[in-house]
Amino acid sequence: MAAVKARRSLVEMDPWLVAHSSAHLRSGAEQARRFARYPGVVERAGEIGLAAAFDLSLVAPRLPPFACPPGPSGKPLTEMAYLRQLTEHGARRRYGERPTAGEDLSLRSRAWKVIDHELAVIESLGFAGYFLVVWDIVEFCRRSDIYCQGRGSAANSAVCFALGITAADAVSLGLLFERFLSTERDGPPDIDIDIESGRREEVIQYVFSRYGRHHAAQVANVITYRARSAVRDMARALGYAPGQLDAWAKQVDRWRDVDKVNDQPDHGIPAAVLDLAAQIENSPRHLGIHSGGMVICDRPVIEVCPVEWARMEGRSVLQWDKEDCATAGLVKFDLLGLGMLSALHAAVDLIREHRGYEVDLATIPQEDEVYAMLCRADTVGVFQVESRAQMATLPRLKPRRFYDLVVEVALIRPGPIQGGSVHPYIRRRNGQEPITYLHPLLENSLGKTLGVPLFQEQLMQMAIDVAGFTPSESDELRQAMGSQRSAARMERLRARLYAGMAQRGITGDVADEIYLKMRAFANYGFPESHSVSFAYLVYSSAWIKLHEPAAFCAALINSQPMGFWSPHTLVRDARRHGVEVRTPDLAVSRAGATLEDQGASVRLGLGSIRGISDAVAEQIVTERDQRGPYVDMEDLVRRVPEVTLAHLEALATAGACEESLGLDRRRALWTAGAVSQSRPDRLAGIVTGERAPRLPEMTPIEEAVADLWSTGVSPDGHPTQFCREQLAQMGVVVAADLMNQESGSRVLVAGVVTHRQRPMTARGVTFLNLEDETGLINVVVSVGCWKRFAKVARSASAMVIRGRLEISEGVINLVADHLETMSVPVGSRSRDFR
Numbered sequence: 001m002a003a004v005k006a007r008r009s010l011v012e013m014d015p016w017l018v019a020h021s022s023a024h025l026r027s028g029a030e031q032a033r034r035f036a037r038y039p040g041v042v043e044r045a046g047e048i049g050l051a052a053a054f055d056l057s058l059v060a061p062r063l064p065p066f067a068c069p070p071g072p073s074g075k076p077l078t079e080m081a082y083l084r085q086l087t088e089h090g091a092r093r094r095y096g097e098r099p100t101a102g103e104d105l106s107l108r109s110r111a112w113k114v115i116d117h118e119l120a121v122i123e124s125l126g127f128a129g130y131f132l133v134v135w136d137i138v139e140f141c142r143r144s145d146i147y148c149q150g151r152g153s154a155a156n157s158a159v160c161f162a163l164g165i166t167a168a169d170a171v172s173l174g175l176l177f178e179r180f181l182s183t184e185r186d187g188p189p190d191i192d193i194d195i196e197s198g199r200r201e202e203v204i205q206y207v208f209s210r211y212g213r214h215h216a217a218q219v220a221n222v223i224t225y226r227a228r229s230a231v232r233d234m235a236r237a238l239g240y241a242p243g244q245l246d247a248w249a250k251q252v253d254r255w256r257d258v259d260k261v262n263d264q265p266d267h268g269i270p271a272a273v274l275d276l277a278a279q280i281e282n283s284p285r286h287l288g289i290h291s292g293g294m295v296i297c298d299r300p301v302i303e304v305c306p307v308e309w310a311r312m313e314g315r316s317v318l319q320w321d322k323e324d325c326a327t328a329g330l331v332k333f334d335l336l337g338l339g340m341l342s343a344l345h346a347a348v349d350l351i352r353e354h355r356g357y358e359v360d361l362a363t364i365p366q367e368d369e370v371y372a373m374l375c376r377a378d379t380v381g382v383f384q385v386e387s388r389a390q391m392a393t394l395p396r397l398k399p400r401r402f403y404d405l406v407v408e409v410a411l412i413r414p415g416p417i418q419g420g421s422v423h424p425y426i427r428r429r430n431g432q433e434p435i436t437y438l439h440p441l442l443e444n445s446l447g448k449t450l451g452v453p454l455f456q457e458q459l460m461q462m463a464i465d466v467a468g469f470t471p472s473e474s475d476e477l478r479q480a481m482g483s484q485r486s487a488a489r490m491e492r493l494r495a496r497l498y499a500g501m502a503q504r505g506i507t508g509d510v511a512d513e514i515y516l517k518m519r520a521f522a523n524y525g526f527p528e529s530h531s532v533s534f535a536y537l538v539y540s541s542a543w544i545k546l547h548e549p550a551a552f553c554a555a556l557i558n559s560q561p562m563g564f565w566s567p568h569t570l571v572r573d574a575r576r577h578g579v580e581v582r583t584p585d586l587a588v589s590r591a592g593a594t595l596e597d598q599g600a601s602v603r604l605g606l607g608s609i610r611g612i613s614d615a616v617a618e619q620i621v622t623e624r625d626q627r628g629p630y631v632d633m634e635d636l637v638r639r640v641p642e643v644t645l646a647h648l649e650a651l652a653t654a655g656a657c658e659e660s661l662g663l664d665r666r667r668a669l670w671t672a673g674a675v676s677q678s679r680p681d682r683l684a685g686i687v688t689g690e691r692a693p694r695l696p697e698m699t700p701i702e703e704a705v706a707d708l709w710s711t712g713v714s715p716d717g718h719p720t721q722f723c724r725e726q727l728a729q730m731g732v733v734v735a736a737d738l739m740n741q742e743s744g745s746r747v748l749v750a751g752v753v754t755h756r757q758r759p760m761t762a763r764g765v766t767f768l769n770l771e772d773e774t775g776l777i778n779v780v781v782s783v784g785c786w787k788r789f790a791k792v793a794r795s796a797s798a799m800v801i802r803g804r805l806e807i808s809e810g811v812i813n814l815v816a817d818h819l820e821t822m823s824v825p826v827g828s829r830s831r832d833f834r
Contacts, residue, residue, distance in 0.1 A: 001280075009239035060329025061297040061304050064211055066132040079128040084119060086135060090162035091115050094169070111171040114158045118177050122159065125181070127188055130331065133296065134191050135163045137335070140206050147196045147341040148203075149536075153180040154191040155529035156457070165191065167362070168532040175529055176457050178471035179478075188331050192292075194533075196345050197337030198559070200292075204335060205314055207294055214300040217307050217316045219293030219325055219332060223285050227258045230277035231269060233285075238273060248273070250795075257281060289315070292336040293322055304328060339562025340383040340537055346555035346592075347544050354599035355548065361540045370542050371400050377810070380573040380776075381556050383541040384409050384534050386564045388757065388767055388778055395810035396426050403448065405535040410454050410526040414759070419520065425452040438514055439506055441465045453521045455528035462518060467500025481519050549577040554593040554602045557713075566831065567608075569754055569771060571713045574602065576775070581715040583707065584609055586636070586651065587629050587660030591617035608711045609654045611646050632661055633668070634675040634684070641680055648672035654710035655703070665706060666695040701825050718773035719752055719798065719824040732800065735775035738814075743807040749777050749814055750800040750822055753830040756793075768816075770799065779803065779814045789819040797830065798822040 003013040026034070031042050068082040077085065092098075095111040122128055134150070141148040142164070154160045155168035156175040170177065181189045195203050208216050225233070228249045235245045251267045252258070258278040261267055289310060295318065301307050305328065306319040318325065325332055348359045373379075375398050377391040385394060385405075389412045399405055411422055427433035428450040435451045437443050445461035446453060453459065459481075460474035469477065477497065480490045494515070501511045545552045553574035557567050565573075571581045580601040588596075591614055592605040607617035623639050630636045637643055651657060652668030663671060671691075678684070698706060704717030720727070724734075732748045733741060741747055751770030758766045766786050768779040779801055786793050796819075803816040 003237040004233045007236070010237055011239055056328050059304065061299055061331075063129045063133060063296055063331055064215060064298045066129050066136075068132075079132055080123050083122070083128045083131055086132075087115060087119060087159050087162045090164060091158075094162055095171075107172055111158060114171050114177065115162060118157060118159045118181075121177070121181060121183060124183060127181070130188050130191075131159065131163070134165055134193065134333065136210070137193060137203060137207065137333070138163070138165050140210075141195065141203060144199075144202060146199045146202065147345045149194050149341070149533060150191050151194055151530055151533035152190060152192040153527055153529050154189070155533045156180040160191070165193075166533065167536050168529060170529070173528075173532060175532070176460050176471055176474075178475040179457050179460060179527070179529065182472040182475045184472050184476050187326065187329075190334070192334040192336055194336050194338040194341060196341035197339045197562070198342045200335060200337040204294065207296070207333075207335070208314065211296050213316065214302070215298070216294060216296050217301045217305075217318050218310065219290040219295060219322050220318050220320060221288045221290040222321050223288050225277075225280050225283050225285050227252045227256060227261070227277070227281060229285065230258055230281045231261075231273060234276040234280070235269075235273045237276075238270075240273075287317075287319065287321075289317055290322060292334045293325075293332050294335060295325055295330040295332050297330065304330065339559050340541060343552075343555040343559040343562070344537070344540055344544070346558050347548065347551045350551040350554055350595055351544075351548055351599070354595040355551070359544070361536075364540055364543050366402065366539075367543070367546075368400075370539065370546050371404075373546050374399050374405075374542055375810075379542065379545075380565055381541070381552065381563060381570055382545055383537045385538055385542075387412070388755065388769055389759070392778065392811045392813070393422075393426070396808075397429060402535060402539065405538045406528065406531045407449065407454065409534045409538065410528070410531040413526055415526060416454060417759075421452050421454055425450060425454070428452065438517070439466065439510060441504065441506070442514075453517070454526060455531070456525040457528045459518055459521055459525055462514070463497065463500075466504060466506055466514060467497045468503065469497070469500065477518075548599070549574055550579045550595055550599055550602050553579055553581070554595055557602075557604070557608065558592040564755075564831070566712065566754065566829075568708070568713050569776075571602075571715055572718060572771070572773075575715070581713070583715060584651075584654050584656045584711065585659050586620075586656045587624075589621075589656070591621050604711060604713065604715075606651075606656065608713070609650045609656065610710050610712075611650050616640075616642050616647065629660065632675075633657065633663075633671050634678045637675055637678050638680050638684060645672065645676035648676055650710050653706045655706070664695075664697050665703070666698060670695065705825055718771075720750060720771075721773040722825055723750075723822070724773070727800075730800070735770075735772050735777045737774075738777065738805065738812050739807065741805050741807075743805055745805050746802065747805050747814070748800060748802050749779070750798070751777055752798045752824065753796065755831050766793070768793075768799075768801075770801070777814060778812065779816050781816045781819070785816050785819070792819045792821050796821040798824045 002017060003010050006013055006016070035041050066079050066082070068077040068079060071077040071081065091112065095108045098112050099106065099109040122131065138148060138150070149167050150160055150165040155166045156170050156177050156179045157166070158170045158177070160166045161169055168175070204218070231252050232245045232249045235248055248269045251269060252261055258274060258281050261269060261274055295301065297304060301318065305325070307316050308319060310317045320328070322332060344361060348361070351357065351359050374385065374394055377394040379385045379391055379394065384390070385408060390408070393408065393412055397404065397408055397411070399408055407425070410416065411425065416422055424433065428435050437446060437451050442462060442465065444465050445458050449455070449458065456478055459478050460471065463469040463474040463477050464471065473496070477493045480493050497515065498511060501507070501514065506514065553570055556563065556570050560567055574581060582596070582601060582603045584604045584606050589603055589606045591607045593608065594603050594605065595601065596603050605617065606612055606620055607614045619640050619642055620636070624630060627639065630639070633648060637648070649669060649672050652663070652665055652672050655665055657663040657668040658665070661668070700717055701722045704714045704719070704722070707714035707717065727750050730748060732750045735749070735751070738747070738749070749770060751772040753768060754771050754776070755769040756766060758764070764783040766781040768781060770777040770779060781793060792799065798821070800820045800822045801814065801816050802818040803814040806813045806815060
């Protein structure tokens with residue numbers, strides 16, 4: 001491990017290692033043996049340690065006081081008074097004025113009752129300052145035009161909805177506040193804020209500046225060894241060459257443990273490397289920065305936990321992870337980056353600029369056409385429902401209203417899949433199975449999911465309905481069932497549950513079955529509030545994809561890396577929706593992708609070209625905007641000195657000089673080498689050799705290869721279309737024609753591999769996605785087929801696959817029985833096991 005830490009081999013580390021292996025924590029037995037000559041000292045040390053121990057709650061920090069504005073008396077409001085003022089103002093905007101005395105059943109009346117109840121709970125727990133801190137962060141995002149939304153259990157709160165922290169109306173959706181906050185819960189509530197990923201750093205720096213560098217810090221994250229990293233580090237420590245490390249790491253499947261590598265007959269990893277790797281697998285490797293966790297204290301953080309400067313400028317990091325912070329009583333705020341919020345913001349801006357109208361995501365209308373598109377699984381790029389599993393479920397689920405999307409988001413998760421909820425729900429949804437309940441009292445909690453439990457909030461409602469639990473007691477039951485940390489606590493709640501059911505006439509086998517179902521469900525239920533928050537983004541992204549496919553495509557490209565599909569697949573999908581996508585151009589491209597032809601076409605940006613950073617792309621565009629177009633490649637080099645030979649060659653390969661400078665790709669490549677020597681401090685016009693001789697232009701195949709190399713996107717050429725004549729002779733069926741084939745027939749398909757997936761719930765089955773020039777193909781590879789064609793299945797970038805076609809309810813799958821590597825002019829990198 002010392003060699004791994006120093007990034008050296010054991011041979012290189014030998015002179016620096018200690019002479020004997022005594023640097024380790026000793027067990028009690030070892031200490032007693034070592035100090036046997038001094039009777040009683042070990043016991044005395046234990047007594048001193050116990051005497052010096054103290055409860056961490058004694059030093060637990062609080063949040064800093066929130067600066068509140070003055071009230072009517074001129075004195076600053078208390079935190080609770082200010083929270084009430086903000087909440088009531090937001091509630092009047094959301095629900096209207098407080099109702100009259102006789103109004104009981106309206107949404108307005110119910111909303112104000114819920115808000116009053118929530119404020120009373122918040123006041124009794126002393127969490128007003130926490131809500132104000134979160135509100136302040138959200139307000140900063142709103143002032144700065146940064147898209148954000150609260151999610152998770154915070155969506156169960158009407159107060160959060162009134163404050164604008166969440167977009168989910170907990171009252172009209174019937175969400176339980178106690179899932180978010182209850183009087184029996186330990187510690188502060190947990191509000192996650194999703195922030196558009198491209199601007200999350202602005203929010204983090206706002207928190208640092210608002211509360212001071214000494215009072216705020218980010219939470220650490222413990223990175224543990226996985227199979228690949230363990231093999232790589234152990235091989236390095238044993239002195240193997242870097243190239244060999246890469247080769248061996250690629251032979252290890254990401255989803256398997258090190259000890260399973262020996263099941264692969266073709267691996268070449270030495271036994272010593274595997275043995276050491278197996279010993280350290282799942283052990284801590286290093287500390288990283290938590291994806292979004294920040295803590296804020298009323299005292300310098302250094303008084304509570306050691307802090308260090310992060311590598312990223314302007315950040316400081318605790319040396320504890322989130323569990324340690326919770327134990328010490330540090331209050332954590334999760335500021336999470338979400339790529340889809342960046343994409344939606346970019347799309348709204350492009351629509352405003354090029355289409356001339358404003359899209360307000362909060363008021364997008366519900367439209368049948370959007371749901372029809374979702375039913376067709378035309379969802380490449382759409383948030384949360386673009387994966388293979390989601391696209392296979394949508395035509396069967398047939399979402400027709402917003403709550404269907406809430407169910408869809410929650411349904412394709414490991415928990416509901418393992419819990420056996422997916423197929424019963426879909427059968428009931430399609431009228432193939434009757435909707436039944438174990439007891440009529442369960443209809444209230446399970447009615448909206450057709451008698452199939454999906455959400456954690458439903459478990460809580462079940463306890464309220466069948467056993468008379470209070471909302472707080474039901475959340476305590478959910479926590480106890482889910483964690484199983486306290487047998488005594490669970491037994492007490494179990495007795496309370498059975499007593500409550502008996503009072504309502506539920507006894508015997510029915511009571512036992514309800515309890516067993518609740519207990520099993522507690523381990524996999526998905527938070528309904530979380531699903532509701534995500535469903536808003538599902539519909540928003542689907543609406544923009546349907547109505548503005550060009551803006552949607554450009555926004556997704558500008559927000560990479562994110563999502564399930566590569567930029568090339570996103571562009572191919574946009575072309576199938578009638579969008580023309582054009583290569584980068586030195587004269588008209590911006591740094592990122594933008595729109596042309598009044599928003600009907602997409603022009604790729606200069607920043608999408610290999611090796612050209614966003615900063616260099618911005619410099620090229622800014623100089624062009626300020627001083628006019630570039631007249632030739634030498635002019636570019638002289639006006640933007642940061643442009644290197646590698647940049648020029650990438651621009652030439654991408655075809656960025658064809659329309660703007662009249663240089664085809666080969667002539668531009670020739671010219672790049674000559675003009676790269678010119679710089680602002682040298683005389684202009686003395687470059688020699690920049691005029692290229694007559695060179696043959698690139699063929700369409702060569703242009704496609706150049707596009708994929710330089711930008712990862714080939715707007716006009718897909719690798720399979722250049723092999724189509726040969727594939728047609730073999731009898732290969734294109735993706736677009738699979739629906740016309742007979743279900744159960746054996747067919748040949750071919751395409752570039754976009755994904756390999758092996759979910760934990762699939763019992764070893766692997767799912768491949770192929771793409772040809774007409775669309776996407778889902779391939780199911782059984783355990784036996786994978787073993788038989790392991791080398792091809794694991795490494796081929798393109799394949800010809802034979803299998804049996806399955807067509808059901810608009811979903812097409814190919815169950816493979818033979819895999820073969822396909823030679824294509826240029827491969828692409830698949831997104832495997834993500």
